[in-house]
Amino acid sequence: MKEAAQALRAIMATAEPQLRQLEADKPAVPPPPGEWSAREILGHLIDSAANNHQRMVRAQYNEAANFPPYRQVDWVRLQHYNQRSWPELVDFWLAYNHHLAAAIETIPPEALAARCNIGQDEPVTLEFVVNDYLRHVRHHLNDLL
């Protein structure tokens, strides 16, 4: 999945300067009720990276079909991202995604059809998980930036 890895690196290259600028532009803007702050959105992207990392590796030895779905709202709430430093969250998100890009790059073609549970009725393929991960990152970065 070289192209997906390259796409993820390109997303990071574009987003990094904008993310680093964001805190200077909008320090601690409180979100409307029921919505996530910038820190919580970036935290949600870190949680997504962590959960999808597990799926992407486990799928390659066929143990992702029963991997539990994760409760994203609880993950954000329980980790108190609003109390964290913005630069630390940005650094960690970038580091994790550089790691994921390397992991995605080495997924062999024969693993692309491996089954992954993402909490829907039917498991999806590993290829779908990778592409859906990129779509999800783009979606939230568009909101954030």
Ligand code: NI
């Ligand atoms: Ni999301």
